[in-house]
Amino acid sequence: MKLDDHDVVIVGAGPVGLFLGVLLLKQGHQVRILERRLNRSHRSRAIGIHPPALGELERAGLSRALIASGVRIERGVAFSKGKKIAELPFTGDPHFPFILAVPQPVTEQALEQAVLALDPDAIVRGADVCDFADDGGTVTIRATSPSGELSLTSRLLVAADGAHSLIRQRLLPDQPARNYPDSYLMGDFMDGTGHGDNAVLYLEPEGIVESFPLPGTVRRWVVRLGAPARGATASDLAALVQARTGAVVDAHSNTMLSAFDVQSRLAGRMIHGRTVLLGDAAHEISPIGGQGMNLGWLDAAALAPLIGASLRGQGVGRQLQLFEKDRRRAAARASLQAGLNMALGRPLPPAIMAARNSFLAHALELPGVSALVERRFTMR
Known part of the structure; x- marks a missing residue:
C-alpha cells in the first residue's frame, strides 16, 4: 500500500520519536511515525526526567501534565551499613x-496524546x-504490517528506533558496542521505607x-549484580534488597521486574544524507543515572528547528555539522557519567x-x- 508523500518519517514511537513528532507537527x-508495536508498552523502564529536558518539554507545552503525574525528587541520600x-x-x-520521576508508560501516553491532537493519523502502528x-x-521507506506491505516517501527520515536500530545497523554495520561487567535486577x-520522595543509594x-x-x-529498586539474573523473581529481588540494606520489600506488591546487562555505543555519524539517527539509535548509554531518554529529547529539540529550516529551503549544512558535533559530545559526556x-x-x-565512602x-x-x-547528576 502506497501512502502519501510526507515531509518527515520518524521510525519509532518511543519517547524520543513522539517528542520529535510533536515539535515537527x-x-x-x-x-x-512508524512503530512496529501494535500497542504501547506498559512496562516502565525510563523514569527520570532532568531539568534541561523539562525545559524543552515546557516549551512544547508538555511539562505541566507530566509534572502533575510525577514525583519531584529534590534530594539524593546515600547510606552504607545502615x-x-x-x-x-x-x-x-x-x-x-x-528530578521528575514518571513511569515511562505515563510519559509515552502524554506524548502520544499530544501527537494525535495535532494529527490523528500521524502514528502508524x-x-x-x-x-x-x-x-x-527523497527517502523511500518500506515496512511490513498486518494489512500488507507499506511504502512511503519522505523528504527526511529520522531513526528513533532504539538501541537495536535497524536503520543504524544498515548505515553503520560495523559500529562496535562496549560491554560492561555489570548486570542489574x-x-x-x-514503598514502606519511609524515605518519602528522596532518591536513595545504598x-x-x-x-x-x-x-x-x-x-x-x-x-x-535496582540491585547491581556480577552476572545476569536470568529467571530471577520478585522474591529474589526482595531478598537481595533486604540482605544488603535491611529494607523489607513486599514481593507480592511487585508490578514490574526486569533484568538487564549494560553496553554503550556511540555512532560515528548521526547524519547520513537525508537520514538522521536520534536518541538510542545514535548513542546507547548505560541506564544507570537515567540520562538516555533525556539525551534523546535534547537531540530532538536541537534537530527540530534545523529540519524546519531545511524544509523551507534554507541551507543548514553548517548548522547540521555543529548539531552532530554538539550532540555527540553530549552523548560522550553522558556515557562517561553513566x-x-x-x-x-x-x-x-x-x-x-x-x-x-x-x-x-x-x-x-x-x-x-x-x-x-x-550539575552532573541533573545534566545541567
Missing part, C-alpha cells in the same frame, strides 16, 4: 529544582520497517542498591569501601564539589 509539517553518609540536593536549577533508500532528493514495589561492599520514588507510593555511576556501585572490600561524604560537604556533582 507544531511547525506545520506532514509527519508519519548509616547515612551523605546528601545531595537536586535543587540547583531555578526553574525545575528537582504495526509498521515494521524492513528497507529504506535515499535517492538524494530492577523492580517496582509498594553503597554496600556487595554492590550498590538504588531506590527511587514513583507515583502511587511505589518505589523502584560509567562513573556504575563504577561507584561495584563491589569493594569493606575497608576500602568505608574509606571511599568517607572521602565522598567529606567531599560533598564542600559547596563547590556538591554543586558540581549536582
Whole structure:
C-alpha cells in the first residue's frame, strides 16, 4: 500500500520519536511515525526526567501534565551499613529544582496524546520497517504490517528506533558496542521505607542498591549484580534488597521486574544524507543515572528547528555539522557519567569501601564539589 508523500518519517514511537513528532507537527509539517508495536508498552523502564529536558518539554507545552503525574525528587541520600553518609540536593536549577520521576508508560501516553491532537493519523502502528533508500532528493521507506506491505516517501527520515536500530545497523554495520561487567535486577514495589520522595543509594561492599520514588507510593529498586539474573523473581529481588540494606520489600506488591546487562555505543555519524539517527539509535548509554531518554529529547529539540529550516529551503549544512558535533559530545559526556555511576556501585572490600565512602561524604560537604556533582547528576 502506497501512502502519501510526507515531509518527515520518524521510525519509532518511543519517547524520543513522539517528542520529535510533536515539535515537527507544531511547525506545520506532514509527519508519519512508524512503530512496529501494535500497542504501547506498559512496562516502565525510563523514569527520570532532568531539568534541561523539562525545559524543552515546557516549551512544547508538555511539562505541566507530566509534572502533575510525577514525583519531584529534590534530594539524593546515600547510606552504607545502615548509616547515612551523605546528601545531595537536586535543587540547583531555578526553574525545575528537582528530578521528575514518571513511569515511562505515563510519559509515552502524554506524548502520544499530544501527537494525535495535532494529527490523528500521524502514528502508524504495526509498521515494521524492513528497507529504506535515499535517492538524494527523497527517502523511500518500506515496512511490513498486518494489512500488507507499506511504502512511503519522505523528504527526511529520522531513526528513533532504539538501541537495536535497524536503520543504524544498515548505515553503520560495523559500529562496535562496549560491554560492561555489570548486570542489574530492577523492580517496582509498594514503598514502606519511609524515605518519602528522596532518591536513595545504598553503597554496600556487595554492590550498590538504588531506590527511587514513583507515583502511587511505589518505589523502584535496582540491585547491581556480577552476572545476569536470568529467571530471577520478585522474591529474589526482595531478598537481595533486604540482605544488603535491611529494607523489607513486599514481593507480592511487585508490578514490574526486569533484568538487564549494560553496553554503550556511540555512532560515528548521526547524519547520513537525508537520514538522521536520534536518541538510542545514535548513542546507547548505560541506564544507570537515567540520562538516555533525556539525551534523546535534547537531540530532538536541537534537530527540530534545523529540519524546519531545511524544509523551507534554507541551507543548514553548517548548522547540521555543529548539531552532530554538539550532540555527540553530549552523548560522550553522558556515557562517561553513566560509567562513573556504575563504577561507584561495584563491589569493594569493606575497608576500602568505608574509606571511599568517607572521602565522598567529606567531599560533598564542600559547596563547590556538591554543586558540581549536582550539575552532573541533573545534566545541567
